[in-house]
Amino acid sequence: MSNTTQLLRFITAGSVDDGKSTLIGRLLHDSKSIFEDQLSAITKTSERRGGMGAVDLSLLTDGLQAEREQGITIDVAYRYFATPKRKFIIGDTPGHEQYTRNMVTAASTANLAIILIDARKGVLTQTRRHTFITSLVGVPHIVLAVNKMDMVDYSKETFDAICAEYRAFAAQLGLHEMTCIPMSALNGDMVVERGENLNWYQGSPLLELLENVVIDHDINTTDFRYPVQWVCRPQTQEYHDFRGYMGRIESGVIAAGDEITILPSGRITKVKEIVTYDGNLQRACAPQSVTLTLTDEIDISRGDMFVKSATMPQVSKEFEAMLCWLSESPLDLNRKYIIKHTTRVVKCVFARLEYRVDVNTLEQHSSTTLNMNDIARVAMKVQQPLVFDSYIKNRFTGSFIVIDEATNNTVAAGMIV
C-alpha cells in the first residue's frame, strides 16, 4: 500500500437470497483478502452442511454462533479489505424485513451503497426500501448491482429493463447519480474480474469502480464547523496559561488568524494557533482532529461550536427532522428524551408527529406513535438551543441520536430537515 491510499466505506443492501454474502465473499476472495485459515474453516463448514464440493463464500460473513445456528445475520458487521489503491470498510447489513434500523446504522457512515438485485426478480419492494433508506441517510454514491445474471442467460435486455425501472423509481427520490452493473457473484463475472459472459457491458467491474469513485467531495468543504469536545488546560509550568479547545473539524477549513464565531453565545474572536502533537499547522480541514487556541479569553465549554462568521448555521430550540425509530419500546409522546447532537447533550420532547413513511410504498400516514424500524417526520423541541445545519447540507451537524434516559439505550436516529 502506498502512503496515498484512501479509505472508502460502503454498505451492501440486499437479502441473503440476492447473493449479498456471496458478493462480499467474492470481493474478499478475488481481491485475495481471505486468509488460508478462514478458507479452511468455511471449507469444513461447507462440507459439514453437505455442500457439493464448492466452498460457500457466504459463510465468510457469518459472525456469531447464534447466527450460524439460525443461518441468519442479526446485526451490522464490519469487514476490511484493501487493494493497492484503497482500503475498504464494508458495513454488512442484513436484508431482513425487520432490520431497517441496521441498515440506517451502517449507512450513516458510508460513502457508497451497493443495492443488490436478483436479475430474475427485478426491482422489488425491498429494493425500494433500501433505496429510500440510502437517500434518507444521504449516502453520496449508489451502485445498483444486478446479480445472478447467469440465471437469465446474461441477457442485456433483462439488465436494461431493470435499470430503466430502477432509475425511474430513484428519480422520484431525487437520486440521479448512480452506476448499474450486471454481475454474477457466484461465477465472479464483473465483480473483481470482467469474466467472459458480459462482454456487452462497457463499464467497469465493481471493484474497479470502488477503487476509483471520487470521494473527496463527500465532505462539506465550505462551512467551517468545529464542535468543542474537550478543553485542554495542562496547568503545568511549561504550559501555565495554555488553554486549548480540542475537537475534530467536521467540515470546512480553518487557518491561524481566521476570525470565528462561538455558538451559541455569538462571541467573535480569532484563531491564534492550530496545535497538534506533530507541531502547529497554518491551516487544517475536515476530518482532522486538532487543538485550537484563541486570541481572547472567553468562557467556552464542551458543546459549543466554532464557525466562520460568513457561513453561519442555525441556532434554535425547535426544528423538524426525519427520524428512524430504533428501539423495541415505542415512542411515547408524553415523555422527555435526551438528544446527543455533535458534542451537545440536551433534553427534548416530540412536539408533533407530522407523518410516518411507509418504507415500502413511500406513502405518508398519520400516526400517534413510532415502533421499531418506523421512519417519520417529527417536530422537536429541546431544552437548550442546538447549533445545526440541515442534514442535506451537513451530515455531521445535521444528525443526532435520541437516548432513553431510563434505559440509556439509543432509541432513534434523527436527520434535521
Place this chain on the structure above:
Amino acid sequence: MSNQPFTHLDVLESESIHIMREVAAECKNPALLFSGGKDSIVMLRLAEKAFRPARFPFPLVHIDTEHNFPEVIVCRDKLASDLGERLIVRSLDDSIKKGTIVLKSADQGRNPFQSVTLLETIAEFGFDACIGGARRDEEKARAKERIFSFRDEFGQWDPKNQRPELWDTYNTRVHADENIRVFPISNWTEMDIWEYIAREKLYIPDIYYAHEREVIRRDNGILPVSHLVQPRSGEQVEKLMVRFRTVGDMTCTCPVESHARNAQEIIEETAITRITERGATRMDDQTSEASMELRKKEGYF
C-alpha cells in the same frame, strides 16, 4: 498535509483521537487498558495525539497474566515511565490467591481468566469505561462489536442487544455498576497497525522482530520454549528464526517463521501472508469457531 488528500491512516488516526476525547469528556472515571503489545502501544501514541500538551485524563491499566514475555513487561514499564503517566498493574496471581480464579493446572493458558481480574479491577477503582486496543479485523465476534460496547453489571456483552451506533455520535451513558468498553482502533487492520508503527517510529518489544528462538512443534503450531513451556517426551527443541505477530500468554502464543527485522519488512510480509493474525498465533482461539464470542460474553475485553 492539509493540501493533500488524507490517507487512510490520517482518517483512522483522527477517528481514534475523536473517540478518545469523547470518552474523556463524557465518562466519569475511564481507564486505558495497556499491555505493552503493539496495538496498545499504538493506542498510547493516539492518546498522546489526543491530549498533549496535557497529561492523559485516565490511568493506564494492565491486567497481568504473569505469563507474559519478559520483553513485553520491560517495554510496558519503559513506555509508561517515559510518558510520565500512571500505570496500574493487577495480576491474575492476586485473583488466584483470593480464590476467585481456580486453575486446573499451574501451566494452563491464562487468557480465559483475564476477565475475572479485569472485572475485579474495574470494581476496585470504579471505572465506568475501559478503553481497549481490540480491532474488528481480528476475529468474527469483534467484527460485530460496537466502538462503544456496553457491558452490564456482570461485565457481560450481549451481542443480540447492542446499542445502534450511528455516524460518529457515541452513546456513552451507563448506570451505576455498568460500564462500557471503548475500542478506538476498531476500524484498523493488522496492516494499518504496522504502517502506523513504521510511520510514527514507535518503540515496540523486540520479539515482534525476527530473532533466533528455541521452539517446539505442538498441535499444528510452534511454541516458544520457556519456563512455562518445556518439551514433552518425543518433542524436539529446534532453533528457528521467528517473530511474534501477537504477544500474549506464553503458553499459547505461537511465533511465525520470519526474517523481517523491522517494521517495513513486516509490512512487506504482512502484505503477502496467507494466515490471519489470530489463526497463526493463538492456540486458544482455535478451540472452537465461537471461542472469542464466548469469552466476550463473560466479560473479556
